[in-house]
Amino acid sequence: MSIREELHDGQARARWYLMDGLISVKNRLPVDTTALSDRFGYALIAPGLLLVSFLAVGMGLLVWYSFLTYDSIEIFVYQYTLANWERLLNTTAFHTVFFRTLLYSAVVTVGTVALAFPYAYLVVRTDRPIFRYVLLFGLFVPFFTGVIIRAYGWLIVLGKNGLLNWALGTVGIGPVAFIGTPVAVIVGLLQYLIPFAVLMLTPAIASIDSDLERAAKNCGANQWNTFRYVVLPLARPGITAATIVVFTLSMANYSIPDLLGGGTLGFAANFVYNKIFGTLNYPFAAVLCIVLVAIASLFVFVVFKRYGTGTLGVEVSEE
Amino acid sequence: MTGLVRRVGGDHPYLTAFALFEFAFLILPSLIILIVSLGSNQIITFPPTELSLKWYASLLEQSQYVDPFVNSVVVATFCTIIAIPIGVMTALGLNRYDIRFEHGVQIYLLLPFTVPLVVSGFILLILFGRIGWIGDLWAVGLALTIINIPFMIWSVASSVNAFDPTLEDAAQSLGAEEIQTFRYVTLPALMPGVISGALLMFMLALNEFIVSLIITTTVTETLPVAIYGAIRGNISPQIAAVASVYVVIAVAAIVVADRLVGLERFLHS
Numbered sequence: 001m002s003i004r005e006e007l008h009d010g011q012a013r014a015r016w017y018l019m020d021g022l023i024s025v026k027n028r029l030p031v032d033t034t035a036l037s038d039r040f041g042y043a044l045i046a047p048g049l050l051l052v053s054f055l056a057v058g059m060g061l062l063v064w065y066s067f068l069t070y071d072s073i074e075i076f077v078y079q080y081t082l083a084n085w086e087r088l089l090n091t092t093a094f095h096t097v098f099f100r101t102l103l104y105s106a107v108v109t110v111g112t113v114a115l116a117f118p119y120a121y122l123v124v125r126t127d128r129p130i131f132r133y134v135l136l137f138g139l140f141v142p143f144f145t146g147v148i149i150r151a152y153g154w155l156i157v158l159g160k161n162g163l164l165n166w167a168l169g170t171v172g173i174g175p176v177a178f179i180g181t182p183v184a185v186i187v188g189l190l191q192y193l194i195p196f197a198v199l200m201l202t203p204a205i206a207s208i209d210s211d212l213e214r215a216a217k218n219c220g221a222n223q224w225n226t227f228r229y230v231v232l233p234l235a236r237p238g239i240t241a242a243t244i245v246v247f248t249l250s251m252a253n254y255s256i257p258d259l260l261g262g263g264t265l266g267f268a269a270n271f272v273y274n275k276i277f278g279t280l281n282y283p284f285a286a287v288l289c290i291v292l293v294a295i296a297s298l299f300v301f302v303v304f305k306r307y308g309t310g311t312l313g314v315e316v317s318e319e
Numbered sequence: 320m321t322g323l324v325r326r327v328g329g330d331h332p333y334l335t336a337f338a339l340f341e342f343a344f345l346i347l348p349s350l351i352i353l354i355v356s357l358g359s360n361q362i363i364t365f366p367p368t369e370l371s372l373k374w375y376a377s378l379l380e381q382s383q384y385v386d387p388f389v390n391s392v393v394v395a396t397f398c399t400i401i402a403i404p405i406g407v408m409t410a411l412g413l414n415r416y417d418i419r420f421e422h423g424v425q426i427y428l429l430l431p432f433t434v435p436l437v438v439s440g441f442i443l444l445i446l447f448g449r450i451g452w453i454g455d456l457w458a459v460g461l462a463l464t465i466i467n468i469p470f471m472i473w474s475v476a477s478s479v480n481a482f483d484p485t486l487e488d489a490a491q492s493l494g495a496e497e498i499q500t501f502r503y504v505t506l507p508a509l510m511p512g513v514i515s516g517a518l519l520m521f522m523l524a525l526n527e528f529i530v531s532l533i534i535t536t537t538v539t540e541t542l543p544v545a546i547y548g549a550i551r552g553n554i555s556p557q558i559a560a561v562a563s564v565y566v567v568i569a570v571a572a573i574v575v576a577d578r579l580v581g582l583e584r585f586l587h588s
Contacts, residue, residue, distance in 0.1 A: 026496075047408060049428075062445075119341050141346055145569045147528055149546070162365075
């Protein structure tokens with residue numbers, strides 16, 4: 001026997017011993033593993049539930065904090081007050097930021113889903129493997145390159161000495177200040193969110209039977225009508241999921257408004273961050289956080305009620 | 320041109336042209352970082368006058384980037400390692416067993432998605448602060464697992480859904496023990512979901528920014544936080560060299576993902 005064969009043999013034997021050991025341990029356990037099947041399910045999901053409970057418990061903690069009294073030295077004192085909630089009504093700066101956040105997010109959501117749809121459609125429907133690979137590459141490079149790196153890339157593209165101004169300069173158009181404009185923020189958000197939208201749309205589009213599209217065409221529908229009356233309605237679960245994910249990610253974004261907004265176009269997240277680390281006003285930050293969560297949940301809830309959970313739910317086979 | 324587009328895109332020439340335009344839009348920021356990082360001037364110039372690798376060479380001597388990079392890798396590894404068993408268990412538990420309030424459990428598990436990241440960061444800052452975990456690197460990893468765990472659960476769940484449970488019955492009727500069935504039948508069938516989920520968790524943790532910004536200290540600072548701090552100062556080509564490490568890792572991850580499970584796999588999770 002060669003050394004390699006012997007080694008392989010030894011490994012196989014070790015694996016069998018290990019497996020036998022495990023089985024004998026299992027058989028000696030005081031519990032009957034076949035009988036506890038149902039309760040075993042709860043044991044399986046327990047770690048996952050425990051992990052998420054950090055956020056659930058934290059939400060409760062935020063509600064509690066929102067009623068505590070802010071103190072500039074102690075951060076907060078354990079004295080209950082409604083002052084933080086009243087402040088929410090009186091802080092016009094926050095109303096401005098909040099309105100901007102929602103407005104931009106709405107624009108970006110519509111734009112992202114509109115741009116992602118044709119992309120997702122081609123990813124699913126193209127019959128050229130190379131083209132599909134190119135599209136997937138364009139999808140995953142940004143997805144796997146974090147938001148900070150991409151915002152930085154846009155700074156180089158849109159900056160005063162950036163690529164775009166260099167290109168404009170060669171045709172004689174003077175430097176344009178893009179950073180700090182709504183355009184820069186929206187472009188940055190679009191590029192950040194399109195991959196998420198495509199990932200939400202593809203399962204829905206993939207589940208549309210392509211024979212239906214062919215049938216529509218055979219019946220005389222042109223490409224637009226096929227899209228309008230066959231593809232679009234059937235892709236609705238994907239559109240629902242994409243809308244939810246894109247809107248919630250957009251309205252909670254911090255880095256793109258911060259870096260591409262030039263410090264003047266901050267979103268709600270930037271406002272919250274400044275309250276946490278600028279003035280250390282934890283109680284008021286907690287109020288703002290609760291409002292953010294409430295808006296996001298309300299949006300999700302309304303869309304779910306109206307259009308169903310789309311492709312978002314963890315699918316469970318019905319038995 | 321239309322001929323070329325037609326050859327690439329099949330029967331959707333205009334759609335194809337549009338998608339290629341979008342491809343350029345999506346890839347532009349990453350590409351520009353790579354190009355700029357190869358310039359040799361102190362400030363960023365277009366087009367780069369001469370190519371050099373000097374910014375990359377200068378990085379290795381600077382602990383301001385090396386330490387956060389190591390931190391990021393440790394955090395992402397920790398996050399991936401604990402997410403794998405939790406994802407597999409949760410997906411199996413939800414799919415195979417009668418769980419009461421199953422719908423409610425699913426909505427509960429979506430909490431990391433519905434809570435905005437800046438809020439999650441604040442929550443974890445308060446909670447970890449109270450427990451005394453701020454300043455521990457593993458706690459950063461735990462935080463990133465908490466906010467990204469739905470990706471892992473979905474990814475494995477899609478494999479569980481596609482798996483035919485009668486294969487397990489077959490194995491057991493052939494005399495396989497429960498553990499053996501799990502090890503040699505169930506687990507291999509779940510592998511594509513586990514691999515794609517693990518890769519997602521690793522990449523998301525490596526890149527995560529806002530939660531890390533909130534809960535890291537100077538000791539536990541991760542690379543995106545360090546880069547953010549540097550960009551606010553200036554946009555030198557040296558930062559482009561640091562940032563391009565991410566672009567290279569992203570491309571490598573795509574190649575690995577394509578080899579291991581196929582990129583299409585990620586579209587089903």
